[in-house]
Amino acid sequence: MPLTPHPRPRSETSPHRPPQSPQQHESSLHRPQPRPETSSQRIRFRARVRSRISRHRKVALLASAVSVCLVAAAAPAEPLGVGDRLFPYLGNPGYDVASYDLALTYPGSNDKPLEAVTTINARTTADLQRVNLDFAHGTVRSVEVDGRPAGFTSAGDDLVVTPEHPLARGHGTRITVRHTSDPVSGKDQEGGWVRTSDGLAMANQADAAHLVFPCNDHPSDKARFTFRITAPNGYTAVANGLPAGVDRIGGTTTWTYRTQHPMATELAQVSIGRSAVVHRDGPHGLPLRDVVPAADRKALEPWLAKTPDQLSWMESKIGRYPFETYGVLMAQASTGFELETQTLSLFEKRLFTESAYPKWYTESIMVHELSHQWFGDSVTPRSWSDVWLNEGHATWYEALYAEETAQRPMEKRMKAAYGASDRWREAGGPPARPKAPAPGQKVSIFRPNIYDGAALVLYALRQEIGRPAFERMERTWVREHRDTTATTADFVRLASAVAGRDLSAFLEPWLYGEKTPPMPGHPDWKPTAAPKAAEPHTQR
Numbered sequence: 181m182p183l184t185p186h187p188r189p190r191s192e193t194s195p196h197r198p199p200q201s202p203q204q205h206e207s208s209l210h211r212p213q214p215r216p217e218t219s220s221q222r223i224r225f226r227a228r229v230r231s232r233i234s235r236h237r238k239v240a241l242l243a244s245a246v247s248v249c250l251v252a253a254a255a256p257a258e259p260l261g262v263g264d265r266l267f268p269y270l271g272n273p274g275y276d277v278a279s280y281d282l283a284l285t286y287p288g289s290n291d292k293p294l295e296a297v298t299t300i301n302a303r304t305t306a307d308l309q310r311v312n313l314d315f316a317h318g319t320v321r322s323v324e325v326d327g328r329p330a331g332f333t334s335a336g337d338d339l340v341v342t343p344e345h346p347l348a349r350g351h352g353t354r355i356t357v358r359h360t361s362d363p364v365s366g367k368d369q370e371g372g373w374v375r376t377s378d379g380l381a382m383a384n385q386a387d388a389a390h391l392v393f394p395c396n397d398h399p400s401d402k403a404r405f406t407f408r409i410t411a412p413n414g415y416t417a418v419a420n421g422l423p424a425g426v427d428r429i430g431g432t433t434t435w436t437y438r439t440q441h442p443m444a445t446e447l448a449q450v451s452i453g454r455s456a457v458v459h460r461d462g463p464h465g466l467p468l469r470d471v472v473p474a475a476d477r478k479a480l481e482p483w484l485a486k487t488p489d490q491l492s493w494m495e496s497k498i499g500r501y502p503f504e505t506y507g508v509l510m511a512q513a514s515t516g517f518e519l520e521t522q523t524l525s526l527f528e529k530r531l532f533t534e535s536a537y538p539k540w541y542t543e544s545i546m547v548h549e550l551s552h553q554w555f556g557d558s559v560t561p562r563s564w565s566d567v568w569l570n571e572g573h574a575t576w577y578e579a580l581y582a583e584e585t586a587q588r589p590m591e592k593r594m595k596a597a598y599g600a601s602d603r604w605r606e607a608g609g610p611p612a613r614p615k616a617p618a619p620g621q622k623v624s625i626f627r628p629n630i631y632d633g634a635a636l637v638l639y640a641l642r643q644e645i646g647r648p649a650f651e652r653m654e655r656t657w658v659r660e661h662r663d664t665t666a667t668t669a670d671f672v673r674l675a676s677a678v679a680g681r682d683l684s685a686f687l688e689p690w691l692y693g694e695k696t697p698p699m700p701g702h703p704d705w706k707p708t709a710a711p712k713a714a715e716p717h718t719q720r
Contacts, residue, residue, distance in 0.1 A: 572634025
């Protein structure tokens with residue numbers, strides 16, 4: 181739906197009057213004046229004229245300056261971005277978001293827009309005449325900046341806000357947008373709300389959060405979130421973080437959740453449905469909560485019960501779980517993927533109910549999304565070109581879990597990946613320099629080159645520096661970059677520091693080369709011909 185411009189209201193105490201032009205001011209100097217009779221009167225008269233001329237010249241100059249400012253302010257709004265190589269118009273410069281407060285009112289039907297209020301607390305990092313937000317699928321009712329009405333318009337996928345007064349660098353500001361959030365996808369738009377059989381969930385990766393709410397939709401700008409979801413009684417709402425209150429008024433209930441750690445917009449999750457929330461304790465008393473269709477709670481319980489042991493396994497590899505809670509959201513929906521939304525990973529329910537998926541495979545996919553809580557959620561890529569750091573590590577621990585619990589050898593999987601790696605690089609680019617997404621298919625950056633192709637880089641690194649150094653590096657990586665963003669260059673520097681030698685010359689061909697380098701310890705591994713049919717990839 182189009183963004184609806186909101187005219188700035190006139191002040192009740194200052195009625196609008198058209199400004200007097202410089203020509204009108206000057207013309208008053210030529211009206212007939214009383215003729216002075218004495219020399220002293222003539223002197224005083226000339227002084228008054230000179231004063232009046234000087235005053236009106238100042239007014240004319242001021243009017244001219246105001247005119248220039250108005251012309252500048254009236255320049256067309258344009259979409260901005262933070263210069264991401266894969267998504268050039270994603271994110272916005274000039275400010276850093278500290279927190280989002282997102283209030284959503286679900287009407288009881290998942291094909292109708294939700295009424296919403298998004299409040300953004302941010303600090304400016306530059307002087308701003310305007311503030312660009314990412315928002316492209318809803319109707320804007322009004323915008324306020326620091327409690328005052330603000331003008332707004334749309335430009336590409338941006339909501340461009342013009343505050344009443346320019347914002348100075350280093351200024352803390354609050355932007356409140358009243359809008360709708362439409363769960364029905366628009367043309368050439370993918371992601372955002374996922375319509376389930378009984379409500380809604382979110383899948384915002386890679387750049388779809390701005391189809392749900394106004395935001396700075398880039399992983400480099402992480403922030404804390406508060407969610408307030410109002411739904412008719414009988415529905416259950418769950419979001420990232422911990423519950424912070426449930427208020428029932430008449431026929432509706434409002435559920436509040438808050439995150440204790442910063443989060444990228446692509447990892448936001450809100451589930452609204454006829455759901456059961458299943459609670460249990462994880463390692464060290466970590467509160468776990470899973471969200472499943474209420475009618476399927478008993479049938480799904482054997483899968484839900486696996487999470488505590490999977491958490492313990494992950495902690496034995498890389499250290500303490502980084503967040504305040506965890507759980508799985510099993511949605512009755514067809515997405516074609518699973519997703520590591522922070523503290524509440526999204527899964528298709530059919531992954532757990534269809535016999536086509538072997539038990540070991542389903543468990544390893546659960547670990548893939550769980551490991552993302554460290555790699556991707558806690559340690560977030562600074563740009564989308566660094567996404568191999570997410571998916572390569574998640575694939576690595578998925579494969580390692582399958583090796584240790586289901587006798588699926590890591591070496592066999594990596595040898596197969598090596599055989600296909602040159603083809604993957606040609607089709608999707610090297611792991612650390614993936615090709616841009618196909619037009620109209622933004623999620624097409626999620627190709628095999630950043631999954632098994634990137635896990636192959638980690639295997640090569642372990643072969644090069646040895647298992648003890650590799651495992652020490654992994655623990656150091658998640659500890660040093662917890663709750664922040666990191667880059668491929670950061671990874672290379674850490675690997676070099678842990679190994680005690682510069683690994684740039686070794687890692688750069690693995691990360692950026694068009695061809696796959698020789699595998700240390702396996703000189704017999706060679707590229708192979710493409711199979712007749714590729715196995716589908718179901719996780720992100």
